[in-house]
Amino acid sequence: MRKLHGSLDLVWDGYPGFESIDFGFSYCYSPASPPVFYLRNGDPGYPGEPAELEVFDIVIKSVTMNGVERKPTIAENVVLVSEINRLVDLGDEPWESIETAVLDRLNDMACDYDED
Numbered sequence: 001m002r003k004l005h006g007s008l009d010l011v012w013d014g015y016p017g018f019e020s021i022d023f024g025f026s027y028c029y030s031p032a033s034p035p036v037f038y039l040r041n042g043d044p045g046y047p048g049e050p051a052e053l054e055v056f057d058i059v060i061k062s063v064t065m066n067g068v069e070r071k072p073t074i075a076e077n078v079v080l081v082s083e084i085n086r087l088v089d090l091g092d093e094p095w096e097s098i099e100t101a102v103l104d105r106l107n108d109m110a111c112d113y114d115e116d
């Protein structure tokens with residue numbers, strides 16, 4: 001299975017205490033594979049695999065509070081990176097929504113890549 005590596009920048013709106021958080025991360029993406037019901041020789045096949053997104057190297061680029069965009073303090077950076085890592089590990093909201101949007105974007109990119 002082919003894996004795609006890259007980086008993305010996202011804006012997370014509505015995090016408690018901030019209007020938005022602009023952050024980036026590196027990823028390793030494995031596209032979903034469809035199930036194979038039967039092998040060519042008639043033997044039973046195998047189940048498909050869901051798309052997977054591994055996130056690492058999270059960087060907080062800026063935070064917006066009261067309409068003012070600024071660089072995060074060291075303490076804010078540590079807390080926000082830890083929180084994003086925690087959400088990634090748990091798969092909880094709002095990361096689940098972010099991950100779904102990222103996977104949709106990467107699936108589209110993978111489909112465009114396959115057509116070339």
